[in-house]
Amino acid sequence: FYFYSAPPSFKEEMLRGKRVIVTGASSGIGEQMAYHLARMETHLLLTARTEAKLQKVVEQCLELGAASARYISGSMEDPSFPEVVVREAENTWGGLDMLILNHIGHSTFNYFDGNVGHIRKLLETNFLSYVAMTTSALPMLKESEGSIVVVSSLAGKVGSPFAASYSATKFALDGFFSSLRHEFIMDKVNVSITLCILGYINTESAVRAISHVIRDKPAPKEECALEIVKAGFLRQRELHYPPWVVGTAVLLRDIAPEFLDSSIRSSYRVENLKRT
Ligand SMILES: NC(=O)C1=CN([C@@H]2O[C@H](COP(=O)(O)OP(=O)(O)OC[C@H]3O[C@@H](n4cnc5c(N)ncnc54)[C@H](OP(=O)(O)O)[C@@H]3O)[C@@H](O)[C@H]2O)C=CC1
Numbered sequence: 112f113y114f115y116s117a118p119p120s121f122k123e124e125m126l127r128g129k130r131v132i133v134t135g136a137s138s139g140i141g142e143q144m145a146y147h148l149a150r151m152e153t154h155l156l157l158t159a160r161t162e163a164k165l166q167k168v169v170e171q172c173l174e175l176g177a178a179s180a181r182y183i184s185g186s187m188e189d190p191s192f193p194e195v196v197v198r199e200a201e202n203t204w205g206g207l208d209m210l211i212l213n214h215i216g217h218s219t220f221n222y223f224d225g226n227v228g229h230i231r232k233l234l235e236t237n238f239l240s241y242v243a244m245t246t247s248a249l250p251m252l253k254e255s256e257g258s259i260v261v262v263s264s265l266a267g268k269v270g271s272p273f274a275a276s277y278s279a280t281k282f283a284l285d286g287f288f289s290s291l292r293h294e295f296i297m298d299k300v301n302v303s304i305t306l307c308i309l310g311y312i313n314t315e316s317a318v319r320a321i322s323h324v325i326r327d328k329p330a331p332k333e334e335c336a337l338e339i340v341k342a343g344f345l346r347q348r349e350l351h352y353p354p355w356v357v358g359t360a361v362l363l364r365d366i367a368p369e370f371l372d373s374s375i376r377s378s379y380r381v382e383n384l385k386r387t
């Protein structure tokens with residue numbers, strides 16, 4: 112009840128003129144967040160690797176009413192790229208109100224194949240780049256008393272088969288950002304950190320990866336994106352979306368872990384998984 116009781120009221124006008132970075136904005140949930148933020152008349156800096164897609168998303172954002180919209184393309188697998196993105200925001204706006212960390216590198220949905228090198232790369236993209244962007248953006252966020260939004264997953268709160276590497280990078284986010292939140296509060300740094308715990312969402316890449324193995328119906332990416340933007344702006348500690356699925360799983364994790372584990376295992380159609 113504590114988590115899902117009605118949050119303080121949110122009005123779209125509240126975000127007008129805010130300066131926001133969205134990573135992984137060329138598709139899926141990141142793209143949808145960009146559209147919501149555009150309608151709310153924010154200034155947007157979008158990033159991902161694929162320039163052609165970013166160009167289209169930026170055009171659409173301008174049509175929807177963004178105060179301004181631009182992109183910078185590059186890979187978060189490159190350890191120097193996070194700082195490049197933040198510099199771009201600094202040079203164009205001279206400040207920043209919200210940092211939305213959402214991108215993920217490619218991972219396959221299957222048995223762990225022993226590829227340690229892949230985990231190392233995935234940690235760079237899914238975890239270290241989040242830390243690096245936060246570090247570079249912190250002076251600007253302190254000044255604006257802004258917000259950091261970290262997009263994670265149910266697989267970052269409970270273990271799930273066939274996503275071991277991915278899950279490790281998402282658990283790392285919880286450890287790092289939940290510690291940092293304590294420090295901000297103790298140090299009177301007024302920058303909020305919102306950790307978003309998402310269940311299965313109907314983005315193209317997720318549906319392609321798991322629809323043959325998981326029976327559950329995915330939740331809509333448009334609504335998911337709006338809930339993330341709202342939670343970040345309202346400076347909520349965590350977002351659980353969809354609330355019922357994620358709320359139940361997180362609760363069961365602590366009071367009935369073996370029951371949760373067996374329900375997770377039985378939600379997979381393992382026979383449809385091709386061993387690689
Ligand atoms: N969909 C789901 O079921 C769930 C999603 N989530 C989380 O939601 C977030 C968004 O997921 P979703 O929208 O489904 O993902 P998508 O695959 O749709 O989008 C991923 C984004 O990241 C970008 N990206 C990929 N590789 C890199 C890279 N090396 N460097 C920089 N950017 C990169 C992609 O663009 P490009 O290829 O152009 O670089 C794209 O914009 C993720 O954090 C994910 O973990 C959590 C739980 C469930």
Ligand SMILES: CC(C)CCC[C@@H](C)[C@H]1CC[C@H]2[C@@H]3C(=O)C=C4C[C@@H](O)CC[C@]4(C)[C@H]3CC[C@]12C
Binds near residue numbers: 220374
């Ligand atoms: C109570 C239980 C039934 C809940 C089980 C939840 C399971 C089914 C859900 C919760 C989070 C989901 C994963 C996720 O976060 C993101 C991705 C990345 C995408 O590119 C490929 C799919 C993948 C691995 C999802 C796979 C399915 C997961 C584990």
